[in-house]
Amino acid sequence: MIPELGHYALVLALALGLIQSVAPIFGAKTHDAALMRLASSTALMQFLMVALSFGALVTCYVTSDFSVRTVFENSHSMMPLIYKFTSVWGNHEGSMLLWVLILSLFGAFVAAFGTNLPATLKAHVLAVQSWIAVAFYLFILLTSNPFLRLPQAPIEGRDLNPILQDLGLAIHPPLLYLGYVGFSISFSFAIAALIEGRIDAAWARWVRPWTLMAWMALTVGIAMGSYWAYYTLGWGGFWFWDPVENASLMPWLAGTALLHSAVVMEKRNALKIWTILLAILTFSLSLIGTFLVRSGVLTSVHSFANDPTRGVFILGILVLFIGGGLSLFAWRATMLKQGGLFAPISREGALVFNNLFLTTACLTVFVGTLYPLALEALTGSKISVGGPFFNLTFGPLFVALMFAMPFGPLLAWKRGDLLGVAQRLMVAFAVGLVAIAATFAIKGGASVLAPFGVGLAFYVMMGAVVDLVERTGLMRLPMTAVRARSFGLPRSAWGTAVAHFGIAVSMLGIISAGTWGSELIVAVSPGQTLSLSGYDLTFDGIVERTGPNYTAQVAKFTVREGGVTIGVMEPSKRNFSARATSTNEAALMARGAGQLYLSLGDANDNGTIAVRLYYKPLVLFIWLGAVIMMFGGALSLSDRRLRVGAPRPAAKSALQPAE
Amino acid sequence: MTRRQRRLVLIGGSIGVLALALGLVLNALSGSIVFFNSPTDIKEKQIAAGTRVRIGGLVKDGSVQRGDKLRIRFEVTDGKNDVPVKFQGIVPDLFREGQGVVAEGKLEPGGILDADTVLAKHDERYMPKEVVDALKKSGRWEESEGKVAGGKTP
Numbered sequence: 001m002i003p004e005l006g007h008y009a010l011v012l013a014l015a016l017g018l019i020q021s022v023a024p025i026f027g028a029k030t031h032d033a034a035l036m037r038l039a040s041s042t043a044l045m046q047f048l049m050v051a052l053s054f055g056a057l058v059t060c061y062v063t064s065d066f067s068v069r070t071v072f073e074n075s076h077s078m079m080p081l082i083y084k085f086t087s088v089w090g091n092h093e094g095s096m097l098l099w100v101l102i103l104s105l106f107g108a109f110v111a112a113f114g115t116n117l118p119a120t121l122k123a124h125v126l127a128v129q130s131w132i133a134v135a136f137y138l139f140i141l142l143t144s145n146p147f148l149r150l151p152q153a154p155i156e157g158r159d160l161n162p163i164l165q166d167l168g169l170a171i172h173p174p175l176l177y178l179g180y181v182g183f184s185i186s187f188s189f190a191i192a193a194l195i196e197g198r199i200d201a202a203w204a205r206w207v208r209p210w211t212l213m214a215w216m217a218l219t220v221g222i223a224m225g226s227y228w229a230y231y232t233l234g235w236g237g238f239w240f241w242d243p244v245e246n247a248s249l250m251p252w253l254a255g256t257a258l259l260h261s262a263v264v265m266e267k268r269n270a271l272k273i274w275t276i277l278l279a280i281l282t283f284s285l286s287l288i289g290t291f292l293v294r295s296g297v298l299t300s301v302h303s304f305a306n307d308p309t310r311g312v313f314i315l316g317i318l319v320l321f322i323g324g325g326l327s328l329f330a331w332r333a334t335m336l337k338q339g340g341l342f343a344p345i346s347r348e349g350a351l352v353f354n355n356l357f358l359t360t361a362c363l364t365v366f367v368g369t370l371y372p373l374a375l376e377a378l379t380g381s382k383i384s385v386g387g388p389f390f391n392l393t394f395g396p397l398f399v400a401l402m403f404a405m406p407f408g409p410l411l412a413w414k415r416g417d418l419l420g421v422a423q424r425l426m427v428a429f430a431v432g433l434v435a436i437a438a439t440f441a442i443k444g445g446a447s448v449l450a451p452f453g454v455g456l457a458f459y460v461m462m463g464a465v466v467d468l469v470e471r472t473g474l475m476r477l478p479m480t481a482v483r484a485r486s487f488g489l490p491r492s493a494w495g496t497a498v499a500h501f502g503i504a505v506s507m508l509g510i511i512s513a514g515t516w517g518s519e520l521i522v523a524v525s526p527g528q529t530l531s532l533s534g535y536d537l538t539f540d541g542i543v544e545r546t547g548p549n550y551t552a553q554v555a556k557f558t559v560r561e562g563g564v565t566i567g568v569m570e571p572s573k574r575n576f577s578a579r580a581t582s583t584n585e586a587a588l589m590a591r592g593a594g595q596l597y598l599s600l601g602d603a604n605d606n607g608t609i610a611v612r613l614y615y616k617p618l619v620l621f622i623w624l625g626a627v628i629m630m631f632g633g634a635l636s637l638s639d640r641r642l643r644v645g646a647p648r649p650a651a652k653s654a655l656q657p658a659e
Numbered sequence: 660m661t662r663r664q665r666r667l668v669l670i671g672g673s674i675g676v677l678a679l680a681l682g683l684v685l686n687a688l689s690g691s692i693v694f695f696n697s698p699t700d701i702k703e704k705q706i707a708a709g710t711r712v713r714i715g716g717l718v719k720d721g722s723v724q725r726g727d728k729l730r731i732r733f734e735v736t737d738g739k740n741d742v743p744v745k746f747q748g749i750v751p752d753l754f755r756e757g758q759g760v761v762a763e764g765k766l767e768p769g770g771i772l773d774a775d776t777v778l779a780k781h782d783e784r785y786m787p788k789e790v791v792d793a794l795k796k797s798g799r800w801e802e803s804e805g806k807v808a809g810g811k812t813p
Contacts, residue, residue: 344668360680388691393683521748582752601749610749
């Protein structure tokens with residue numbers, strides 16, 4: 001009964017979606033306020049229906065109803081409750097349902113909090129949002145229905161893929177989807193602006209909070225995925241330039257560019273056409289990401305079981321929305337009036353620089369990800385494009401971007417003084433140079449590039465600090481004035497500085513863990529001691545443990561530093577009988593921001609076991625930096641002028657037709 | 660500066676960055692991509708020693724020899740030809756004789772692959788796509804088998 005209810009609710013959502021796709025646009029054309037208002041009600045109802053549907057699927061999983069095919073294939077009655085819950089989206093069908101749940105959630109948010117939007121804009125935005133929703137409801141109902149029943153209910157399920165039986169599954173996919181799908185709002189706003197043929201600074205102010213929210217979720221979602229891969233794959237890598245990872249990185253890069261160009265549009269009424277294009281491209285990249293991961297073009301742990309019709313269907317959605325969006329753009333963009341003028345050296349100029357480099361970096365990732373697919377389709381020869389390619393292309397572009405980053409916030413709007421800003425950044429330059437010298441002194445010249453990278457990271461961090469010091473008047477003004485200025489400073493200025501600081505922290509972690517980490521791959525026998533980077537690990541032996549749906553061989557290692565015991569590390573191998581597979585659980589021990597990392601290999605006949613031991617200095621900075629970036633985003637989001645639903649500052653009069 | 664000059668600066672800058680990126684991409688593509696080959700390709704293409712390649716196939720039954728210090732030698736087969744591979748380190752959990760494997764490394768004189776990466780499949784349902792294709796080419800792949808490996812279950 002419950003799965004049928006879920007299925008029915010989803011069909012109702014589709015029906016509501018169809019109404020919402022058409023009625024509000026008709027209402028906007030005929031100036032029928034009631035028809036336009038209908039969109040808000042249907043958007044809220046759509047969310048309610050999809051939430052019901054999702055709730056029904058959750059119930060099936062939690063109660064282990066194996067008469068439902070996806071539950072049978074991806075769950076097991078002995079699994080802990082948390083994994084029964086997360087396995088809802090640990091498969092293709094359920095993850096698509098999560099996708100539309102978030103899509104309808106965002107639609108409902110616009111309906112509920114977009115009270116200050118002009119009626120026609122809101123109607124158009126919700127209609128476009130509904131087009132996307134309808135496409136994906138159809139996709140689920142026609143090709144990936146999670147509620148299908150089996151003719152005979154099996155007694156036991158086939159278990160969730162053991163690799164996915166991890167807390168990471170509870171966090172990574174929902175956050176990533178919040179990011180991917182959140183960009184649909186920017187897309188809907190862009191399409192709505194093109195349909196209406198007018199756009200202004202207020203538009204940017206309405207779009208930015210949604211973009212910012214999606215960006216924050218995507219930032220942490222990517223970081224969480226990276227940390228999950230790091231501790232679960234067993235060899236200490238945190239980023240592999242795998243196409244699936246690139247699929248999430250590309251919308252992030254485009255979304256970051258969009259955030260910055262929307263600032264220019266909001267403050268200076270310039271870069272309008274470009275911002276619209278970026279909004280379309282960012283969501284297009286999200287769709288491409290969904291296609292790459294879900295269509296089975298690529299084989300990875302993300303692709304689950306596949307069916308070719310799904311790939312073709314998503315490709316259809318992709319062509320429809322990207323092609324449609326870009327055609328509408330080509331047709332209507334010229335109607336949008338060009339905005340404010342600015343000199344190349346100015347805040348606007350710096351943000352254009354940012355956009356240029358971010359989108360170019362995004363393009364190189366795009367080429368590196370899709371070139372192998374294209375080449376295989378065209379010539380049949382298979383290549384793999386891996387880390388070296390991206391280090392050589394993405395790397396230099398990002399270095400240039402990082403170097404310019406501290407300049408941006410310090411330059412004045414319209415016309416800036418480059419030399420003056422360089423002078424104000426003297427402290428940052430000095431700190432960077434000292435960092436380079438210190439790194440060379442401590443670590444030696446084994447890697448020439450890495451110390452410069454460290455210097456660059458310190459320079460960016462210090463640049464963010466200088467920005468705040470300048471704005472609050474610290475060092476120049478009396479403390480009371482500084483206090484007043486700090487409180488008076490817009491939260492978005494704090495957000496900018498914090499986010500810029502965060503990316504430098506990540507960069508520092510990446511360089512440090514990648515360059516100065518040490519590793520030991522050996523076979524050990526009980527009683528033997530391994531030494532690495534000042535830590536001694538003694539192998540005490542292997543014990544067997546039983547988990548709820550697995551048995552584990554746990555290796556115990558006593559860790560000492562300078563003869564003092566500092567703890568025990570217990571890497572293990574888990575064997576899951578339901579799928580006859582095993583997973584490798586690495587043991588991690590944080591030492592400051594660095595980590596000791598120990599994972600197990602094969603046990604040999606002579607009683608030894610192979611282990612990988614790594615010491616990764618500052619590795620935690622990589623993910624800490626992402627959290628700092630998200631925090632910066634949150635600060636910016638809490639800025640009064642961006643707050644969703646904040647009273648509108650005399651914006652209506654600013655909204656003029658294009659010509 | 661006039662509007663026209665400003666626009667020229669902007670367009671010039673954009674073209675400059677794109678040209679830079681294009682140069683980087685072409686440079687990287689010529690130096691850092693790795694071609695995938697089946698054991699038969701390796702035999703037929705006469706690939707020069709020292710080239711980085713990626714090969715896929717099955718670990719030949721009875722070919723795995725383990726040495727000290729985690730050294731391992733095995734042969735990758737597509738049913739027609741075999742390529743010997745040597746590797747030092749920990750092979751993946753699901754590395755077994757008769758199972759799919761992808762190895763990447765330098766081809767040494769004498770046709771031995773000195774691998775620095777060995778990948779096996781994740782679980783019982785997943786087979787690296789490259790391996791499937793290599794096996795299909797040599798005719799060792801049967802569709803019934805494919806359905807199991809592709810994850811389509813009744």
